[in-house]
Amino acid sequence: MGWAAACAWLAGLLACACVQAGTTAPAPLLGFTPEEVERIVAFGPWPPAAVRDPGNALSGRPEAVAFGRRLFSDRRLSPAGVSCAHCHRPQRDFTDGRARSRGQAELDRNATSLWNAVHERWQGWDGAADSLWAQAIRPLLDPREMASNPRHLKALLQSRPTDAAAWQRVFGREVRQEDPEAVLVGTAKLLGAYVATLVSPRTPFDDFRDALARGDHAAARRYPLAAQRGLQIFIGRGNCHLCHGGPRFTHGEFADIGLPFFARPGVVDSGRHGGIEALRASPYNLLSPWADPPAPGQADEAVKTRHVQATHRQFGEFKVPGLRQVARTVPYMHDGQLATLEEVVRHYSELRLERLHADGEQVLRPLHLNAQDTQDLLAFLRSLTAPGR
Numbered sequence: 001m002g003w004a005a006a007c008a009w010l011a012g013l014l015a016c017a018c019v020q021a022g023t024t025a026p027a028p029l030l031g032f033t034p035e036e037v038e039r040i041v042a043f044g045p046w047p048p049a050a051v052r053d054p055g056n057a058l059s060g061r062p063e064a065v066a067f068g069r070r071l072f073s074d075r076r077l078s079p080a081g082v083s084c085a086h087c088h089r090p091q092r093d094f095t096d097g098r099a100r101s102r103g104q105a106e107l108d109r110n111a112t113s114l115w116n117a118v119h120e121r122w123q124g125w126d127g128a129a130d131s132l133w134a135q136a137i138r139p140l141l142d143p144r145e146m147a148s149n150p151r152h153l154k155a156l157l158q159s160r161p162t163d164a165a166a167w168q169r170v171f172g173r174e175v176r177q178e179d180p181e182a183v184l185v186g187t188a189k190l191l192g193a194y195v196a197t198l199v200s201p202r203t204p205f206d207d208f209r210d211a212l213a214r215g216d217h218a219a220a221r222r223y224p225l226a227a228q229r230g231l232q233i234f235i236g237r238g239n240c241h242l243c244h245g246g247p248r249f250t251h252g253e254f255a256d257i258g259l260p261f262f263a264r265p266g267v268v269d270s271g272r273h274g275g276i277e278a279l280r281a282s283p284y285n286l287l288s289p290w291a292d293p294p295a296p297g298q299a300d301e302a303v304k305t306r307h308v309q310a311t312h313r314q315f316g317e318f319k320v321p322g323l324r325q326v327a328r329t330v331p332y333m334h335d336g337q338l339a340t341l342e343e344v345v346r347h348y349s350e351l352r353l354e355r356l357h358a359d360g361e362q363v364l365r366p367l368h369l370n371a372q373d374t375q376d377l378l379a380f381l382r383s384l385t386a387p388g389r
Contacts, residue, residue: 027225029217030232037212039235044209044247047199053118053132053192054301055291058170061193067166068194071187076156078146080104084139084191087111093328094198099336103145108263110336113329116322118196121252121304125318125334126275130305131291133192134284137184150180153187185290200324201386205231208383223383230380233373238348242363249323249384254314257364258355259333259347261316269334272317276310313357327385345369345377 032040050060058064071077073085080103087101088094094114101111109125117123118132129135139145140153157163158176167175171186178186208223234240244250254272263269284290286302294300318334332338338347349369356364369377 027221027223027228029221030225030228032212032232036232036235039241040209040231041213042246043249044206044213046202046206046209046247048116048119048247051118051196052295052298053189053196054294055131055286056133056189056192056196057292057295058189058193059118059132059196061170063166064170064190064193065197067163067170068190068192071190072194077140077153077187078148079152080147082146084136084146087139087145088114093200093325095329097330099331099339103139103142104147105144107144108269109334110331112319112321113325114195114198115200115325116248117198119248119252120319122275122279122319124275126271126278127254127319128275128278129282130279130286130301131192132195133185133189134282134286136188136191136195137284140184140188150184154178154180154183157183157187185284188284203324203384203386205380205383224379226376226379227383228380229372230376230378233367233369233377234380238367238377239363239365240348243320244323250320253320254317255320256317256357257347258351258353259337260355261318261334263335268316270315271334272314272319273310273312276308276314279305279308316357323381323384325385327382341378341381342374345374345381349374 052059058068071084072088073083075081075083075086077083082103086103087096088111089096096111099110101107101109112125121127121130123129123132123135124138129138140148154175157167158174164175167186170190171178175183204223205227208220208227211217211219211223234244242251243253243255261269261271279285282288286305291302327341330340332341332344338344348364349367351364351366353364353366367373
């Protein structure tokens with residue numbers, strides 16, 4: 001019997017023994033190169049160290065987080081009965097499953113998941129907010145969404161003894177004595193304090209990554225072979241990691257990926273270009289008097305807002321989203337135009353370069369995936385979602 005035949009015979013014998021014992025043989029471990037292992041390890045560790053919502057002195061305070069959690073699901077914040085949880089449903093990983101969200105009217109964009117949002121430099125598909133609390137103000141006031149206003153919020157909070165008492169504990173003063181605009185900002189900071197605590201759970205990929213990092217090949221073999229092959233595409237010829245890098249699987253910036261960006265016939269969504277203009281014009285950005293100064297030892301996040309500038313190439317660019325829990329946050333892209341993960345993978349496989357900006361993302365090339373490649377890449381992407389959720 002030759003060496004190859006003997007190895008095949010032994011492998012078959014081991015497989016039969018596992019079946020008879022009622023166990024499953026561990027998957028083989030691909031021969032990841034040192035460079036590949038380094039790239040894989042860079043996707044962790046998870047969970048990350050806690051950070052605070054910039055410009056928000058309430059962030060990290062347990063009583064503020066508890067108050068903000070309650071307000072997040074409170075439909076009475078809106079005169080029309082629309083809560084934050086209407087579009088960011090906890091049971092749907094803080095999305096709503098719609099291509100374009102609907103408050104008082106259908107919006108132009110998809111509701112992004114709020115998992116790990118506090119770790120983003122910019123908030124929203126266009127980055128029009130530089131903090132979670134500033135981002136919360138926009139839907140509160142938008143007539144298409146919650147259609148609220150400062151006077152409504154003040155009247156509501158002072159009319160309910162539980163909320164009035166909670167406000168007194170958190171802010172050290174009575175809500176009835178507050179200026180209505182201060183109540184608006186305070187409410188947004190309570191919401192921001194809660195959202196800052198939303199960290200997505202660990203996933204099968206994290207167990208694999210950690211096993212590789214400590215050199216535990218036996219534990220690493222528990223990760224499915226298809227997901228391993230998909231990971232090799234992701235960090236290799238797919239170049240996906242160049243934009244979807246780091247523990248959150250995103251660099252947190254913006255890109256043109258060759259998809260249409262018409263909000264509706266004849267109306268273009270300018271994306272990041274318009275977002276920067278809105279950010280700089282906002283009375284609630286980190287440069288405004290409403291932003292709390294950084295705590296001792298905390299970086300001054302207002303620097304990013306002070307220096308950001310809009311350029312022509314940013315027109316039609318949108319946030320590169322993180323991929324954690326990606327299997328549960330359908331549909332995809334800024335306006336939900338891709339309904340499934342399969343459609344997302346197909347888009348990158350058949351990418352039409354002529355649809356990119358002339359000075360657009362040069363890292364993007366059609367991947368030309370075959371059927372096996374596609375299934376492997378999907379297996380990897382699904383491994384970024386915690387099982388049983």
